[in-house]
Amino acid sequence: MSENEREQLIDEALVLHVKDYQTADKLVVCFTKKHGKLRFIAYGARYVKNVQGRLLQPFACLNIQVQQGQRVDKLRSCELVRMPKSLDMQQMAYGAVAAELTAVLTEDHEADEELYELLLATLAALTKRNPRLVVLSFAIKLLGITGFAPQMSHCVGCGTAITLDDAAWFSPLQGGLLCEACHAGYTGEGLEPCGQGTRQLWQWLATLDYENPAAFSVRGGDLMELERLLYKFIFFQTDKPLNSLNFLSQMGL
Ligand SMILES: [Zn+2]
Incomplete structure (x- = not known):
């Protein structure tokens, strides 16, 4: 041709x-x-x-x-x-994370209008909401849309349902939660604690409506725990560090 x-x-x-x-x-x-x-x-x-x-x-x-x-x-x-609304340095830095995640987690020429609309809404929300939460919410939704979502309701080791009341750990390598029994028998490395508050925060972010967010109070420790395991999981999926995350940490964000 x-x-x-x-x-x-x-x-x-x-x-x-x-x-x-x-x-x-x-x-x-x-x-x-x-x-x-x-x-x-x-x-x-x-x-x-x-x-x-x-x-x-x-x-x-x-x-x-x-x-x-x-x-x-x-x-x-x-x-x-x-043109985009003018973004400050922090909004710009978080926007770059959303852009890079989209670039690394999607294939060329694979149409996805839902993702396109989500990107537009995320970009608009960066200037109105806490950009750190907006981008975490985007990352969780993006993993769902692209088929990379980790298993957050059942144990990846034995398949047992894990409720909020159960103790659980997160395995970035296996892509989801481990129950108490599987955790006890686990000999490898890299497990992250994943407390009740962190899992509640995950659920809230996964369905967060940027325009009308449901009432929720975010605790700093949960936020950091979620961020750590989420970005570690994405690193395992993509096999390379994200430039935009390095930039965020250089800025101390
Ligand atoms: Zn298990």
């Missing part, structure tokens, strides 16, 4: 990541409404006078036209739907 016969994609897209490429170009990762994650090269986008280049920035919502190529896709045109 020649380049001309290949499909042109026209879609609404949220920019996740932009990187300089060669001397004049940009490499862009987007999540689109109808075609899932796309990567493409925007030729000439680094030239100062290039209008499209100025639009290609993280969290911008754009209408894009992409020419699919044999090896790389390239941007033919883009126009602005809306």
